[in-house]
Amino acid sequence: MDMVRFQRYFLVMVTAFALSCGGGDSSYLNTGSIQATVTNSKSFNPNISHGRIGRYKMTVTGSDFEMPVVAYFDGASKSGTVDGVPVGRGRTIKVEAINSNNQTVRGGEAYDLQIGKNQVTEADVNMDPVPIFTNVANGNVIPNTRLKMQVYSDPNDPVVIEDNCDGDLSLMLDVSTGDTEIFPNPSTGLAQFRPPLVLAGAHEFTVKSSLTGRSTTVRVRVTDGEKNSPAPLYSGASDAPAYFGMAVAAPIVSKSRAKDE
8 A cells, every 4th residue: 555655656746847948838949030230230340350350249138138148150151040038028239249359349239029929039239440559458457657658449439548547537538639539540540648647556447439339448557657667668559469569759747637628
């Protein structure tokens, strides 16, 4: 009798386990796909590493699920598909064009997409230029007497540079032009920027498009270069990655800082 009850109990447990794994309506099966097609996606100057698009990153978000759905497609393609997107309304897809230095140089979004179960939703995404720093990266330690910035963007996309130092936000002035707005070179997409002597400390530098507001931020530590100032360096290489190579030809001693008007 005990053996009969055990066999019945075992059968019930096996059945319950099977139903929990493969039966019923599992929420993770309620997904669809988004096929994103990018327009205006060509980088201005693909002949240099800053402008050479290696891949596209697609990120799908929604208010009713926490984990974004991410997929990639090749930089030579014009479209890609994201699978496993939860069914529902109000989905947003963000597409980023990533260069060979793993920097986003173009970006775009499509909003309010509706996803059906096992269905493919098409999305057209227009890509805007995203300005980047080419010689300053996160974690750099830079003497303020040797700080010179180089940026890359489309020539038709003028940019500005903001400095956030301990919560003090300022619009930086290019001392070589006396202007806050930078216009990339019409042939290369590159531009040089000579800031005033900035204070030593932690800084967040943001290069931002004046037209779209798209931006890139780097976090660096600036040291007091006047305490131990070596011979100044300068590199004329248009594609030079090293921030020291873009140092000014002579130290700038003005301590003025441009403020937002």
